[in-house]
Amino acid sequence: MWRVLSNSISMTEGAFGVALPITISGTTFAASDTIKLTVLTGVNGDEILSKEFTNIQQSTVSLELTEAESALLPVGQYVYRLDWYQSGVFMCCIVEFASFKVVEKA
Secondary structure, X not given: OEEEEOOEEEEEOOOOOOOEEEEOXXXXXXXXXEEEEEEEOOOOOOEEEEEEEOOOEOOEEEEOOOHHHHHOXXXXXXXXXXXXXXXXXXXXXXXXXXXXXXXXXX
C-alpha cells in the first residue's frame, strides 16, 4: 500500500506489484524522456534503489516495485529524488529530496 502526503511517500513493508501514479505538472515530456527515481539512506547517504521510467503518458509515471526491489527496503526512513533526463542528458531535479518511509505491516 502507498500513501502520499505532499512529496512524502510511505509504503507498507514488503508491498510490491501495486502501482502508484506520479503526475508531474509544469512540463511536457517527449518520447525520449526518462524519469529516474532514486531511494537513498539519507540526503548524503548510500543509494538503495534506482529505477527508470520511460513511456511517460500525460506527464504521469507509474511507480511499481517488484518483489526483489521491495525486499531492498526494510522498515525505516529513507529519502528519494526524482530526476528528469532527455535523450540521456540530465535536465533537472523534479524532487530534490523528500521522505520515503517504509512502515511495518500490522
